[in-house]
Amino acid sequence: MSTRQSSRLSGPALTAVAAVLAIAGAGLLAVSASADPSHHAAASRTVVAQPRDISLRPAVTTPSPSAARPARPPRSGHAAASRPPAVRTRAPATGGALPPPGAGPEADPLVQDAMNRAAAGNLAPATARHLVALAKAVWTADVTGAGRDRWPGYFTDPAPSTVYTRFRIQAAAAGRDPEHPKDVVVRLVWAGADPAGMFLDGRTAAIRLIKEGPSWTPVR
Structure with a gap:
């Protein structure tokens, strides 16, 4: 149990x-x-x-925009390398440049020298001097009225329509016309005051001359 x-x-x-x-x-x-x-x-x-x-992971940094851009060279060095140096020239001492307006009669030789440099030079010196003198006389008669009777075929009116005072011829040069080799053109630079009293220098004119027999005659 x-x-x-x-x-x-x-x-x-x-x-x-x-x-x-x-x-x-x-x-x-x-x-x-x-x-x-x-x-x-x-x-x-x-x-x-x-x-x-x-x-232990390497640090990763993002450069700023200014640090990422390559450095630019200085402007002064770049300009000096790409631009040539400035070259300065001056007018020759013989009178290659025209005088300023209003320089007066003392500056007329500079105007003459400039015209001589620009002249064609296709005339004998003696012929050129003779024709320059003739053209000066013709132009003086044209703007002042004095001596028009010498060329009645050139001047149809005995007196000019406009008379200039304080007149002077600053310079003149003669040369044969390339389109008409038998003709001579005398170019003039002159000064004068119009009837209103406005005086200007550096005015221009041209006289055409042709040879008739032994003499030269102005034609329009």
Whole structure:
């Protein structure tokens, strides 16, 4: 009777003991695992590894727009390398430039010198001087009325329609006409005051001359 009761009580008791032992074993395993130094070292390596990997990554910086542009060479050096030096010229001392307006009779030789340089030079010097003198006389008669009777075929009116005062011829030069080689054209620069009193120098005129027999005659 007592043997049967002890056997019946031993079954549940054994089951409970087995459960307690299983729980205790799991707890011991957990405690032993947590107490293992290698486990702590592995855990510490896992925790430390992540920031170490991040810290070892190379830093990437984006340069500012001003730093990314290549430096430009200085303007002064660039200009000196690409531009040729300025060359200054001056008029020759013999009178290559015309004087300013209103310079007066003292400047007329400069005007004459400029006209000599521009002349064709296709006449003998003696012929050129003779024809220049003739053209000056014709033009003086044209603008002042004095001496028109010398060339009645050239002047149809005995008196000019416009009379200039303070008249002077500044310069003159003669040359053959390229389109009419037998004709000579004398170009003049003159000064004078019109009937309203306005005085101007640097006025221009031209007289055409043709040879009739031994003499030269002005024609229009």
